[in-house]
Amino acid sequence: MSNYTGSEIFSSKTTVDKKDSRLILANMAWVAFALLIGGTAGLLQTLVRSGQFELPFGIGYYQLLTLHGVILALVMTFFFIMGFQIAALSRTAGALNNTERRLGWVGFWVMTAGTLMSASMIALNEATVLYTFYAPLQAHAIHYIGLTFVIVGTWISVAGQLMRYFRWRKENKGQKTPLLSYMTAINNVMWIVCTIGVASAVLFQFIPWSLGWVETINITLSRTLFWYFGHPLVYFWLLPAYMVWYAIIPKVLGTKGFSDNLARLSFVLFLFFSIPVGIHHQLVDPGIDAFWKGLQVVLTFMVIVPSLMTAFSMFAVFETYGRKQGATGLLDWFKKLPWTDARFALVFIGMLFFIPGGLGGIINASGQMNQLIHNTIWVVGHFHITVGAPVILTYFAAMLFLLPHITGRKIDKIANRLGLFLAYTWALGMGIMSLAMHWAGLRGAPRRSTFSEYGGAEIAGEWITYQVMQAVGGSFLFIAIIIAILMFLKLITGPKQTEPEEFPVAMFMDQDAPPVKWVENWRLLIIITIFLILIAYTVPITQMFTENIPGAKGFRLW
Template sequence: MSNNLSPDKIFSPLQKVGAKDAKLVLANMYWVIFSLFIGGTAGLLQTLVRSGHLELPFGIGYYQLLTLHGVILALVLTFFFIMGFQIAILSKVCGPLSRSQRKLGWTGFWLMTAGTLMSAAMIALNEATVLYTFYAPLQAHAIHYIGLTLVIVGTWVSVAGQLMKYFSWKKEFKGHKTPLLSYMTAVNNVMWIVCTIGVAVTVLFQFIPWSLGWVDRINVSLSRTLFWYFGHALVYFWLLPAYMSWYAIIPKILGTKGFSDNLARMSFVLFLFFSIPVGIHHQLVEPGIDAFWKGLQVVLTFMVIIPSLMTAFSLFAVFETYGRNRGAKGLLDWFKKLPWKDARFVLPFLGMLFFIPGGIGGIINASGQMNQMIHNTIWVVGHFHITVGAPVILTYFGVMLFLLPHLTGRKITKQTNNMALYLGYTWTFGMGIMSLAMHFAGLRGAPRRSTYSEYGGAGIAEEWITYQVMQAVGGSFLFLAIIIAVILFFKLMTGPKADQPEVFPVAEMMDQNAPQTKWVENWRLLIIITVFLILIAYTVPITQMFTENIPGAEGYKLW
């Protein structure tokens, strides 16, 4: 095709998600809302048990609930949302998926569904109470590990179809800058394929043979290292779809342009480079890894701060530009001009505010000496909740608010918009109380994961009891927000028909027509740099696990 096409011939802002693609996206979103309800219910029960206000019936175990909560929210909900959202993005900005690409999406969906049901069955039978991190020597039934493997393989299959769409567009419109959102999905997908190699290796070659009785022991240190090779990049796999919305969708909702296309692409490249070779910072107190390699990965972890600050700068530049275009004069007067009655903006914005203390907490977690104080305390749980449980989930809610009506031909009514605002503020209030209590309790030594009785019942510190009650109160508000979210989901799916479908907003950038930075689209170079950084960070530590005696890991080996 000719290289001198005008931009409006390549992409129209009025372009819709393809009708057949919409069915695939909606199938994924049904799993999202179901997972939210089940995982949220488990979370509420956890907080009540941990505070000593509830005793679980029918022999249900606290750690059984904890495993369900982690797996269903951290893995199932996020994976189905990301697959659905990215398919919708590509269908919107690159045109409908081809039959083969869509078939890969459906195949991935059903593999993920089968794997989820297998894993859920084992958790329900109390055969997989190993938490979502499944640390050895805790052992689950083989079906649980096989189910998780199918979920990962399902994402690979779906991602393959998405990458095919991206590269087919790139080939068809050779010489043109790829749509920003499509580029972002490609970065997220490439990062995902690379990072999941770690968890795939440990599950296929360690946990499944071990759980089937083919071997009697495994190398625990190696299994944990391979998990965190995957586990920290997992956080960015959750987060980057939210960043996609912040960079390229929120400005359109505001009715203005995004700050910079080139800056956005560069920030995603940096996430690709530095989100994977950093997992050892989760293992700073573990034996068997030399201090030098821990320190190196701490430095690499801090490199991720750079694209995070680039993102914050871009967002607030957009907000200030919007406000000043509407007459804001003073230093912060623009803040009052923001559209505080539009839930599509308010929900993600509330999530952005949570990410400020969340980012500060992440710096603390990754800092060697400060990590000594908070490691394995409930501080870490609080940190997870204000990074994943607030910026990510609130942005996902904001995306679904316009995406579901767009896919179904409905419209956002004043009632559904107001309901979404109640959802956002209720979630913010509940998460704020709960996470604050977790952080303060963690600073005072309250252990991670433990229950009220394990603390020593009535003998525990009185201030810990206060924090546990605060967590239960916060968890109750979060569950109320989840009920609102479930009702809102079905209202968006069944609301009044619109003459024109709800717009899927995609913003232009201030430098939309600036020349393309060619090396940023050089995927061979990007992958080589990514693999090079990983080899630097992991080759020696993993080699030592095969060749040296690891203190604290005696009695375990790979085979």
């Protein structure tokens, strides 16, 4: 019989350990640096696409495009996630021990080495293959090895994090694990499972091919293994933002979260349905039967369920807060929200972007509607208002409370004002740029192409307005990036205080409800996850080895 009581959901620990803080700060320093480099590359891309700017020093457009994708989509996000999850564990489960912390540092340095290897090849124009690195585009072997190091570095750090989580469970048998610690474990397990795909492709296909050990590569298999990883990668970015939404924002508002048990269930559903869905990115690829594409489209739509659960939970929290502030009408609570608190404003604006982002995702994953927008710049616009708005803005909000907490500083009026300027400038830039991308995509504008590649003056003239809008939006985004860097510097150099800034962690309306035991039955969760993956991928991948399909050998798919 469990000795559970509601108060046991939360650790008595209220601060992040000082030794853990140094590791967290090292990861966050990489976030700021990567944001500046990747953001600069992004601005230059929009200027080139407008046809009003030429790159100096022989820099190639696709070289910039590769840098932008790798440094922002992989490097910046990975370092943030590792740092934030270590902070979440240290805050709610207690300090990491020496072994767990050492794994965090080893992972950090392996990721750093891999980043420098990959970046050096991109700088030398030896890895202009975009962040998706589709074959038959070929990079220098050092680029692939560097990316492998980055992934392996996350594995090492994740190992330390999982050790901390399971050590808490061993030390507190019969108790519900702290919510943030549980969410971290779910995200890490999903990450280990999904990265097997990209690791297999790089180790057994791309590295031997780039070294000249083999002459050809199975393109269909390489794309399938990439997207086995590529779609859950989106949720690896997103779930830390959901951690902030569920477990931190209610505390920022001074109210309770909606439901601890519902939050755990939503994360379990993301674990189940985020991985066996990658083929919906390959709906126009030959060599995969329509049945298996259709099955993965259905599984993709299952991810809508935890997303709607999250939206319901958060807006229930917002309305509860507004009612406590005296709101009486149907939507009066909206006015009562703390719009002057940058921690809230950054998150809420990001959530609003997620509404059209989610609708666009449904279009992308739908077999027939996908035909219209596939491989157009619509997809780029969708990517930016999902990852580039709700995820990144929430990361900024997390840094707003996390950095002063671990450095003993204060969120003063200047830092908060910078956060507000960042929220609204980012929203303006992203709104203009992504809207132009969506419109141009509906008119057939291809993704990844420059102004000069559109093929004709008539076509180019039709799209130049969209390209100029993208450049304007990109310029506002770059201004927002400068504001973010200034906020980062202010948060780590601001006024010191005796008590650290609060790392807010919420309590919940169902605080005294007993834990749902099966959601922490890890054997069951992993069996269901693997079962769904086997159903979705066994036959398609087997066919790639056994049937004579386009792209199975050599470069025929391309």
